[in-house]
Amino acid sequence: xxxxxxxxxxxxxxxxxxxxxxxxxxxxxxxxxxxxxxxxxxxxxxxxxxxxxxxxxxxxxxxxxxxxxxxxxxxxxxxxxxxxxxxxxxxxxxxxxxxxxxxxxxxxxxxxxxxxxxxxxxxxxxxxxxxxxxxxxxxxxxxxxxxx
Numbered sequence: 463x464x465x466x467x468x469x470x471x472x473x474x475x476x477x478x479x480x481x482x483x484x485x486x487x488x489x490x491x492x493x494x495x496x497x498x499x500x501x502x503x504x505x506x507x508x509x510x511x512x513x514x515x516x517x518x519x520x521x522x523x524x525x526x527x528x529x530x531x532x533x534x535x536x537x538x539x540x541x542x543x544x545x546x547x548x549x550x551x552x553x554x555x556x557x558x559x560x561x562x563x564x565x566x567x568x569x570x571x572x573x574x575x576x577x578x579x580x581x582x583x584x585x586x587x588x589x590x591x592x593x594x595x596x597x598x599x600x601x602x603x604x605x606x607x608x609x610x
Contacts, residue, residue, distance in 0.1 A: 478601070492574045496541070497567065500534050502575075505543060505568040508560035516555050525606075543567050 490499045504520065515523075521531035535558060538544040543564030549555035560568070583591050 478598075488578060489575055492578055494567070494570050494574070497571055498534075498537075500530075501538055501541075501543070502568065502571045504531075504534055504538060505560060505564050505571070508544065508558070509565055509568045512560075514557040514559045516549070516557060518555075520558065538564065541567070 486499055489502075493499065493502060503524065507520075507523065508515070517531050517535055518528055520535070521528045524531065526534075535544060535546060539546050541563075543561055545559050545561050546556050547559075549557050
């Protein structure tokens with residue numbers, strides 16, 4: 463690997479990681495009281511994919527430990543945002559689905575997040591954002607692979 467590629471890689475990942483931290487902090491502050499970013503992300507996923515999932519499937523989808531996902535789901539269940547039920551085919555498993563209250567909570571969170579993200583896209587311009595998406599998607603896919 464050449465020095466130029468290493469410098470470019472370091473600059474790119476530095477920008478990506480810093481942007482990730484800043485975006486997470488800004489969105490976390492904007493979310494409705496009591497909602498964490500991890501809660502929103504799970505609710506958003508369950509809202510868009512209405513099929514029930516197991517906690518293990520959700521942990522794998524979000525690249526977190528089963529313990530972390532169980533913690534998030536426990537908080538969401540306590541808030542009434544998800545339904546957790548036994549899996550009738552395998553008593554060792556549970557199934558998770560979003561509740562009506564969860565859909566409303568997700569929609570409320572989206573109503574405060576969309577203007578923040580929309581303002582950023584408007585300021586950057588749709589052309590540069592469209593151009594960045596394939597690169598970011600390829601990076602995500604590259605690092606989603608095992609042993610990446």
